[in-house]
Amino acid sequence: MMRPICNTCGKNYCSVNYHRAGITHYRSMCDECGRKKNKLKPRSPKWKSKGYKKKAACDLCGFKSLFTSQITVFHIDGNLDNAELSNLRSICLNCVEVVKKKEVTWKRGDLQVDH
Ligand SMILES: [Zn+2]
Numbered sequence: 001m002m003r004p005i006c007n008t009c010g011k012n013y014c015s016v017n018y019h020r021a022g023i024t025h026y027r028s029m030c031d032e033c034g035r036k037k038n039k040l041k042p043r044s045p046k047w048k049s050k051g052y053k054k055k056a057a058c059d060l061c062g063f064k065s066l067f068t069s070q071i072t073v074f075h076i077d078g079n080l081d082n083a084e085l086s087n088l089r090s091i092c093l094n095c096v097e098v099v100k101k102k103e104v105t106w107k108r109g110d111l112q113v114d115h
C-alpha cells in the first residue's frame with residue numbers, strides 16, 4: 001500500500017495512525033500539520049462539555065484510580081463528537097494499551113486527535 005500524502009499541506013507523507021494485521025493505517029495529515037492543528041484549535045473534549053465525568057474506576061478491569069489523570073475517556077465508536085453516555089468508557093492507563101491493540105474503533109477523547 002502506498003503511503004498517502006497529507007491532505008492539508010499536500011507535500012508530506014501522512015503520519016502513521018496504527019498497525020493492525022500487518023497493515024499500516026495512516027492519519028489524514030502529516031505530523032507537522034497535526035501539530036499545527038493542535039496548536040491552533042485547543043478545544044475542550046466533547047464529553048466534558050456534555051457533562052460526562054471520568055469514573056474513579058476503570059470500566060474494563062475495575063482498577064480504582066487515585067488521580068483522574070490515571071483514567072482516560074474513550075469513545076467506543078471512534079466518533080469524538082458522539083458524547084452519548086453509551087459511547088463513553090473510562091479506561092485506566094493499563095487498559096489503554098489493551099484497547100489500542102484490540103479495539104480498532106475506540107478513540108481517546110482527551111487528545112486532540114485528527115480524523
Ligand atoms: Zn501536512
Ligand SMILES: [Zn+2]
Binds near residue numbers: 061
Ligand atoms: Zn483498566
